[in-house]
Amino acid sequence: MAVIRGSMPSFELFQPTSVDAALALIGRHGAAARILGGGLDTFDALQDRVVQPAALVDLGGIAELQGIREVGGGLEIGAMTTLAEIARHPIVQSQFAVLARAAGAVGSPQIRNQGTLGGNVSQSTRCWYYRSGWTCYRAGGNSCFADTPTAVNREHAIFDLDRCVAVNPSDTAPALVALDAQMVVRSSRGERVVAAEDYFLGPDIDITRMTILDAGDLLTAIRVPATWAGAHFQFEKVRDRKVWDFPLVNIATAMKMSNGIIRDIRLVVNAVAARPRRLHEVENAVRGKPRDAATATLAGELAIKGAQPLRHNTYKVALTRNLVQRAIRG
Amino acid sequence: MVSRRSFIKGAIAGGATVSAASYLFRNSGAALGQAPAPGAAERLLALNVNGQLRHVDVPKEETLALTLRNRLGLTGTKVGCQRAECGSCTVLIDAVPHYSCSVLTHSVRSRQIATIEGLASPTGALHPVQQAAIDQQGFQCGFCAPGFIMATVGFLKTNPSPTRDELAEGIAGNLCRCQDYDKILTAMMSAAEHARRS
Numbered sequence: 001m002a003v004i005r006g007s008m009p010s011f012e013l014f015q016p017t018s019v020d021a022a023l024a025l026i027g028r029h030g031a032a033a034r035i036l037g038g039g040l041d042t043f044d045a046l047q048d049r050v051v052q053p054a055a056l057v058d059l060g061g062i063a064e065l066q067g068i069r070e071v072g073g074g075l076e077i078g079a080m081t082t083l084a085e086i087a088r089h090p091i092v093q094s095q096f097a098v099l100a101r102a103a104g105a106v107g108s109p110q111i112r113n114q115g116t117l118g119g120n121v122s123q124s125t126r127c128w129y130y131r132s133g134w135t136c137y138r139a140g141g142n143s144c145f146a147d148t149p150t151a152v153n154r155e156h157a158i159f160d161l162d163r164c165v166a167v168n169p170s171d172t173a174p175a176l177v178a179l180d181a182q183m184v185v186r187s188s189r190g191e192r193v194v195a196a197e198d199y200f201l202g203p204d205i206d207i208t209r210m211t212i213l214d215a216g217d218l219l220t221a222i223r224v225p226a227t228w229a230g231a232h233f234q235f236e237k238v239r240d241r242k243v244w245d246f247p248l249v250n251i252a253t254a255m256k257m258s259n260g261i262i263r264d265i266r267l268v269v270n271a272v273a274a275r276p277r278r279l280h281e282v283e284n285a286v287r288g289k290p291r292d293a294a295t296a297t298l299a300g301e302l303a304i305k306g307a308q309p310l311r312h313n314t315y316k317v318a319l320t321r322n323l324v325q326r327a328i329r330g
Numbered sequence: 331m332v333s334r335r336s337f338i339k340g341a342i343a344g345g346a347t348v349s350a351a352s353y354l355f356r357n358s359g360a361a362l363g364q365a366p367a368p369g370a371a372e373r374l375l376a377l378n379v380n381g382q383l384r385h386v387d388v389p390k391e392e393t394l395a396l397t398l399r400n401r402l403g404l405t406g407t408k409v410g411c412q413r414a415e416c417g418s419c420t421v422l423i424d425a426v427p428h429y430s431c432s433v434l435t436h437s438v439r440s441r442q443i444a445t446i447e448g449l450a451s452p453t454g455a456l457h458p459v460q461q462a463a464i465d466q467q468g469f470q471c472g473f474c475a476p477g478f479i480m481a482t483v484g485f486l487k488t489n490p491s492p493t494r495d496e497l498a499e500g501i502a503g504n505l506c507r508c509q510d511y512d513k514i515l516t517a518m519m520s521a522a523e524h525a526r527r528s
Contacts, residue, residue: 008391008392008393009391010389010390010391011390011391012367012370012390013370013371013390013391013434013436014369014370014371015371015436015437016369025369036434036437039432039433039434039437040414040432043393043414043432044413044414046391047412047413055367056390058434058436058437060437084426107414107503108414108417108502108503109427109481109485109499109500109501109502109503110414110417110420110427110428110429110481110503111414111429111503113426113427113428114428114429114432114433242502243502243503244415244503
């Protein structure tokens, strides 16, 4: 399994200036093409030969993919908008603070200056067996190297294990699911709009990809509806270091309160499964209940029902429970 | 005596030979001077570095850090991890700090690139952040210094009078292997003060 590291493989580079031109290019090259957003996930994968595209389609020159627009009380965020721009945007901060905080918790300042929202939600898993070029299920093989008696799996999944135990590492993904965002996906066949919750795939549906994006698809924008504008938000990310690290567990909460009662809530944790995990059962249980310690305890216990920790990640069960309790209790 | 630096600069002066030889082992025809595929980027490009237009011949897969060091002789930009994980290659692109190891040279064709070499004034007067690093003896081995200084210059453009905590967060994307963070922060805080006064 010799993998050449540290040097970039060669590829042909295309720099279209419109979405239509980009779609024509990825349509023409099919599976041999890879989309280049900010590049932080891509260059890593290229240097480790996890992906070996013949053609790279750089979206950096496409103006229509940039920027944040106000649309009917909500926002439409171009997929190439940087995380730094989202984190400091006044409306994101005042109306959709959970997204501002999530974007501000990604990587490091330089990474946020370059990394994009589209790239952050569409990035691949960080499972180091997969990222080191092992021929695991996700890479088209027939075993999982992270789920063996001697495997190092401290960062892996505790929910929905299905052969692959890798997790989705995105910080903005749970925030977008909590905000009930819509993902705008274009291909040469037209445009489709998918709820953020349905944008991500678990291994039970497709073990080789993390999102619904197929060859020829391009995520062009993310629409944040007005539904949760100004709600009570919370975002927490637990990681080993304050900078650079991906989440061990993160949690995004949107809550509407009146007279101390939880009227409506969306609660999403990530880095515990291959896709952001929306806690429907917890949401249903706490709706209509007061925001107190008893409700928090109930929520915490419900949140970890069905957890199947691996050898080295049992701590994620307690962490998830405590984060959910804290989100409810405030 | 030939110093390491003059040797590197000499090798860069022999540019064409070096650039051809170092890419010969690559298997793509694109790197061997063939015409690009229809619609693909041209290898020849003009980069705006420190206010000067520099013409270079760059393979598609080359990152800005390597172009700056190996083709333009700007070895002040250091390469540590090549993985967006250490910050020593930090440069400003349109006044915003980026890891130049994780930027394709071809994607910054029309942008303004600033490296540590461009900070001092043409008369030789150091930039306030450089001067503060010297005055406060902010660095030990200094390998991370160009990255820290560029990150600070970029951060101070967005927040000219930060608190120590804000500055620490602003330049958190840079590592120092000597663990000299406290002195670096002190130096960079005094840099902010110098910059405000000048």
